[in-house]
Amino acid sequence: MVRPDNDNERLVLEFFAVLSTGELERVRAMLHDDIAWIPQVKDIPGAGVHQGKKAVVDEFLAPVRGMFAPGDPKTIVDSIASKGSLVLVESHGEGKLADGRPYENRYAWAVEVKDGKIFRIREYMDSLYVARLFGMV
Numbered sequence: 001m002v003r004p005d006n007d008n009e010r011l012v013l014e015f016f017a018v019l020s021t022g023e024l025e026r027v028r029a030m031l032h033d034d035i036a037w038i039p040q041v042k043d044i045p046g047a048g049v050h051q052g053k054k055a056v057v058d059e060f061l062a063p064v065r066g067m068f069a070p071g072d073p074k075t076i077v078d079s080i081a082s083k084g085s086l087v088l089v090e091s092h093g094e095g096k097l098a099d100g101r102p103y104e105n106r107y108a109w110a111v112e113v114k115d116g117k118i119f120r121i122r123e124y125m126d127s128l129y130v131a132r133l134f135g136m137v
Helices: 007-021 024-030 053-065 127-133
Strands: 031-039 074-083 086-097 102-113 119-126
Touching: 007 024, 007 074, 007 086, 007 102, 007 119, 024 031, 031 053, 031 102, 102 127, 119 127
Parallel strands: 031 119
Antiparallel strands: 074 086, 086 102, 102 119
8 A cells, every 4th residue: 555755745645545436526625727738648538738627527537437337437646756746656546448348558657746635637547558548540
């Protein structure tokens, strides 16, 4: 189990735990008003810059989570490190897609914290895996 060394790490670990529940209103409450979620990918579901709580929660997270079985995917944090407001995380995602196929991906995250809220998220993942999973290549 990964343990936080400071308040920013504690917030980020809590954020991923809440995200894994699929309770998007609880996620929304953890986000800074000027949140930006930026998947570092192109041409796959969810690509682009998602700016503001409505865009992040309603237009990005809800549709992406809708591609999965209820309650999935789960984000399991493997390691965490931070310097100041920047928290770096390695994780893996697992669960089932809506059609029952398994989902297992690796992630790296650069999360910035501001005013005790999640302010910026840069998400790195195996985009080739996702493209193959959804028949895009």
